[in-house]
Amino acid sequence: MQAQLQDADTPSTCQVNEAGIKLRDKCLKPGVENDAAQQAIANAEKALDKLSVNFDEWMATESKNLTAARDAAEAAAFSPDTLGVLFQAAHNLKGQASTLGYPFADEICASLCRLIDKIPDKSRLPLVLVDQHVDAVRAVVAEVAKGTDNPKASVLAKRLQDVTSDFLAQENAPSGRLR
Amino acid sequence: MAKIAFDELRFVVADDNAHMRRIVRTLLRAFGSREIYEAEDGASGLEAVEAYSPDILITDITMPIFDGIELTRMIRNPEGCRHPFLPIVVLSAYSEKKHVIAARDAGATEFLCKPVSATALYRRIQNVVANPRDFIRTKSYFGPDRRRYVNSNYSGVERRTAPPGENIVDPNQVQLEA
Numbered sequence: 001m002q003a004q005l006q007d008a009d010t011p012s013t014c015q016v017n018e019a020g021i022k023l024r025d026k027c028l029k030p031g032v033e034n035d036a037a038q039q040a041i042a043n044a045e046k047a048l049d050k051l052s053v054n055f056d057e058w059m060a061t062e063s064k065n066l067t068a069a070r071d072a073a074e075a076a077a078f079s080p081d082t083l084g085v086l087f088q089a090a091h092n093l094k095g096q097a098s099t100l101g102y103p104f105a106d107e108i109c110a111s112l113c114r115l116i117d118k119i120p121d122k123s124r125l126p127l128v129l130v131d132q133h134v135d136a137v138r139a140v141v142a143e144v145a146k147g148t149d150n151p152k153a154s155v156l157a158k159r160l161q162d163v164t165s166d167f168l169a170q171e172n173a174p175s176g177r178l179r
Numbered sequence: 180m181a182k183i184a185f186d187e188l189r190f191v192v193a194d195d196n197a198h199m200r201r202i203v204r205t206l207l208r209a210f211g212s213r214e215i216y217e218a219e220d221g222a223s224g225l226e227a228v229e230a231y232s233p234d235i236l237i238t239d240i241t242m243p244i245f246d247g248i249e250l251t252r253m254i255r256n257p258e259g260c261r262h263p264f265l266p267i268v269v270l271s272a273y274s275e276k277k278h279v280i281a282a283r284d285a286g287a288t289e290f291l292c293k294p295v296s297a298t299a300l301y302r303r304i305q306n307v308v309a310n311p312r313d314f315i316r317t318k319s320y321f322g323p324d325r326r327r328y329v330n331s332n333y334s335g336v337e338r339r340t341a342p343p344g345e346n347i348v349d350p351n352q353v354q355l356e357a
Contacts (some may be wrong), residue, residue, distance in 0.1 A: 012317040014324070019264035020311020023234055027188055027308050028181040040210045044297035047209035049201070058198045088241060092196050095272030098294035099202060103267030106294065176320060 008142045055100040056144060063141040066109075070134040078125050086130075088115045093137065101146040104153035108136050111161045113177075118168050129167065133160055183308050185211030190256055191231060192217050193224030193250065195238040199293075203237060203270070206300050221245035225253055235307055240271040240278065247271065248285045255286035255321050263321065264314065266307040270295060272347070286322025288312070 019034055059120040069089040090112040097106035112133040136156050139145075145153040190207055192215060194200045200217050207215050216231050218224035222244040228236060235253055236254070238247040245253075256262045269282040272293040278291050289303040312323040 012315050015314050015316070017264055017311045017314050017323070018309075019262075023266070024308055024311055027184045027234070030182045031182035033182050037305065040183075040185070041297045041301050043211075044206045044209035044301070047205050048202070048297065051205050062198070091241060091272055092199075095293035096196065096202070097200055099296075100198075149215065 021169055023165070052089065052101065056141075056142075057142045059097065059100050059102055059105065062089075063105075063138055066090050066093055066134055070130060072167050073128075074127060078122060080122070083116060083122060083125070087113060089114070090133075102140060103148055104150065104157045105137050105140045106143060106161055107157040108133055108140065111157070111164045115164045115168065121171070124171065129163065132163075136160060181309070183210075183305060186213055188212050188235060188304075188308075189214040189231060189233045190216070190235050190237060191224065191233040192237045193219075193221065193227070193242065193247065194237075195219050196231070196239070196240045199239070199295075202295065203300070206295070206297055209297070210301060219243075221247065221250040221352045222288060224250050225260065228254060228260065228265065230317065235266045235268060235304065237268045237270055240273055240282070248281050251282065251285040251287050257321075266311075268303050268307065270300075283325055284320065286320070286344060288323050 043177055066086075066089040067088040069082070073079070073086040076082040092108045094109035094113055097109060112130070115129065115133070116122075116125065133143065139156070140153050143150075143153075148154075181208075185207070188265075190212055192200050192203045194203070194217075197219070200219070204215050204217065209226040214231075216233065218227045220243040221238075224236070224238060224242070224247075227233070228315045238250055240247040244252075251267050251269070252264050254260045254265055254267065255263050267286065268289045269287045270291045270292055270293060271278065271282075273279075282290050288307055291299055291303050314322065315324050
């Protein structure tokens with residue numbers, strides 16, 4: 001049985017999520033929710049901590065992928081395909097760097113993604129600024145600049161973000177490019 | 180009060196990044212789940228959903244072949260997938276509003292921004308299991324109710340008049356317009 005709704009232009013019907021209710025009935029068990037949640041989360045954090053022995057190596061691999069993507073993109077004069085691969089490599093790092101203990105690499109990659117994504121004319125992508133982002137990630141990984149209390153990495157990330165913001169503001173200025 | 184029996188939950192994790200799949204799998208196993216299947220692109224994600232009939236799909240957005248948004252749309256189309264009600268948690272480094280809205284409008288159940296944490300992932304799964312939302316069908320949408328709360332100040336036309344429970348729709352009869 002379906003409901004007939006008043007607005008003929010945008011009719012909608014609502015139905016009970018029976019599958020969801022079955023799932024709830026199957027998987028919600030008697031117990032103290034907060035205690036169970038805290039225990040499960042604590043277990044997960046412990047497991048992640050054990051896994052973290054691999055994180056430096058994973059970051060090195062991702063950093064190499066980023067560098068290779070940058071090299072390929074520059075060799076192809078930032079063709080759409082290679083630029084897409086470069087963006088994806090930076091985006092991958094952005095998604096996992098903080099989990100792997102490298103929040104500044106996360107910030108730098110976020111800045112690089114923003115640079116690639118927000119520049120209106122991709123042919124004007126500044127090679128030097130792209131290089132500075134990629135080299136900064138390499139430096140952060142090489143120096144094992146983990147955590148949030150590394151002053152050099154902090155300054156580096158902030159500076160790249162600021163330069164990128166200024167550059168994008170110019171490129172997106174309504175009156176045209178100011179450079 | 181109740182706790183989640185993770186050992187009864189079956190997951191598919193779709194992400195093109197092997198490190199991220201390993202992290203999510205590690206978290207889910209630590210929560211207590213024992214059945215976790217992995218997929219490295221949208222196509223194999225859809226295959227895994229069909230093959231393993233998971234209770235929850237966790238998917239990245241950017242993946243080869245087709246992305247997590249397309250995967251979500253395919254799953255929500257009963258003509259394309261046998262599990263249109265599958266809870267879908269989108270896990271992505273895209274935190275911009277447009278991506279969250281795209282995931283929501285494709286029919287995602289929850290959205291979780293990377294970097295992933297144990298607490299955030301647990302809370303999303305908890306919400307999926309403990310608070311299943313009714314499903315809504317419009318001309319262009321089939322998926323969980325996108326209204327998370329009742330807006331008492333809403334003054335527009337009420338387009339959804341019948342209360343949930345009176346509208347049991349056979350998912351096999353649901354058809355979406357292109």
